[in-house]
Amino acid sequence: MSERRLLIKGGIVLTMDPLLGDVLGDILIEGDRITAVGAGLEAEGAQVIDARGKIVIPGLHDTHMHSWQAPLRGGYAHGWGNADYHNNVFSLRESFTPVDMYDATFAAGVEMIDAGITTVLNFCHNTMTPEHADESVRAHRDNGQRAVFAIGMLGSFEELKTDHQWRLDKVRDLHAQFGDDPAELIRLGLAVSSMEYRSVDEVETEIALARELGLRMTFHQNVGGQLRQLHQLGLLGGDMLPAHANVAADDELEVLASMGGGISFTPEGEFVGGRSMTVIARSLKAGVTPSLGVDTAARTKVDIFGQMRITFTIMRYLQAQEEREADRWPLERRPGTPLVEPRTMLEFATVNAAQHIGLGDHLGRLAPGYLADLVVIDPGPYGMALGDPANHVVLRTAPADVDTVVIGGVVRKQGGRLTDLDAGDAGAAIQRVRTRVLGEEHPAMPPHLRKVPAA
Structure with a gap:
């Protein structure tokens, strides 16, 4: 069975690697590792994610x-x-x-x-x-x-x-x-x-x-x-x-x-x-x-x-x-x-x-040989901030701007939506704990906002 391949195309890649620096280009992932970072990469049969106009950072x-x-x-x-x-x-x-x-x-x-x-x-x-x-x-x-x-x-x-x-x-x-x-x-x-x-x-x-x-x-x-x-x-x-x-x-x-x-x-x-x-x-x-x-x-x-x-x-x-x-x-x-x-x-x-966490040689950078954990950020309709794209990441980005998440070469979120998980399931799990631990059906609702039963 061939190893899965993923190609992130055309993004502004903040590799956080001092030798690579920032790259306007692509990231090739084979299995759970990054194998190449650069412009114009091709990979036959790879799943392609279009990152044009977006910022790619390490997870x-x-x-x-x-x-x-x-x-x-x-x-x-x-x-x-x-x-x-x-x-x-x-x-x-x-x-x-x-x-x-x-x-x-x-x-x-x-x-x-x-x-x-x-x-x-x-x-x-x-x-x-x-x-x-x-x-x-x-x-x-x-x-x-x-x-x-x-x-x-x-x-x-x-x-x-x-x-x-x-x-x-x-x-x-x-x-x-x-x-x-x-x-x-x-x-x-x-x-x-x-x-x-x-x-x-x-x-x-x-x-x-x-x-x-x-x-x-x-x-x-x-x-x-x-x-x-x-x-x-x-x-x-x-x-x-x-x-x-x-x-x-x-x-x-x-x-x-x-x-x-x-x-x-x-x-x-x-x-x-x-x-x-x-x-x-x-x-x-x-x-x-x-x-x-x-x-x-x-x-x-x-x-x-x-x-x-x-x-x-x-x-x-x-x-x-x-x-x-x-x-x-x-x-x-x-x-x-x-x-x-x-x-x-x-x-x-x-x-x-x-x-x-003891994984400095495997995580934290987008470079060949590193584990393929990354995030693609969509600047949205108003566009990217001027200057260093890291400024946009740190000063202008919120979780809602996360377009794509990859962990170990597996796409966990794409196009702003989780791929193999459901936020609703997580919310239901939170509510179950609240009900069991706090003993209330809707513990998040403050008492003064709860409906009073009709007489």
Whole structure:
């Protein structure tokens, strides 16, 4: 049987590869890999997708997402601080059954694919039983998104002393089910326990297990000094991806950079959550590679374009503020100022993110030999913005502009419509979880808008 072939024709291709640069031309895909990028490519018998007038980018990566929270979308939109988050979102963990985990994770993946997010690092801190983990993995397999399933080590706060061993055992069990081929859509990772809840010995055991099995790790770095503490204990490494880390000090960033490490930022949630945002620029200057995530649909729209846009806006604002305070006004370009361009944000969401999940040699670029994950963006009736096409991607694109999505050489969306998934199925799955967990037929409808039964 001949290998499937796909030819993307005539697009403005942002390869994100320093040797290829931007190309007005074609991408040839054979099987799950890109085999050629250039102008005038031909491939007899290939499926052809017309990308003329459109922008082609590598598939977007979300490196910090709690997929199980998809049914709780908007439940923390009004939130003010951690207490609101725990009351409205996190406290519902133990109401989720394995069936709910399947529906939530499946729906999250469908929405992400629809929005051009081809890869997710699912920080699953709702593995309350082994079956919760199994159903989450099954959902990832069924929706076909490329995923790192980072199984959470933090369980019920009431059972922290008794539930650790089965979680460690479950990691080994799942690891035995996964291969080492980078082309596999599902990979196993480990979401290390928050250090404020588990003992140092328990955290050290988790990290040792992950390194024994060759798993990438991620963890919430919400409390100041934790990167320093991990380093002093000899535990910090470039195979660990801190999420948030807004409170990281410069010396911690320097150590992380020396290990080739990165940080996953969820800028929209962090910004409206009152966290300091200076760390993104400080990380970049220190040599730490930033990537981006949505974090939770309970707060934020599932939209990496939006995360790129707000990150660019925040970083430009903070640097302009520094210039004003140094009496350098009006703004003028000079070496190092401005620090970032819109294209830098696209690097965060593609090249950097691929490195963070351990697939930097296989994903994040549109170049021969790389896995064929890509997104075609339709600028719409008003046309493409002037200047660098990356500016249009970062500053003017929304999920609704995603015309085509390819994952592993398979067309998952074309002409603005999902090909083998149904958004309606995802919406129904979300409603099922809401009904079971919240006990309401229409939990999204605020009480004051519900119809009052006739007398």
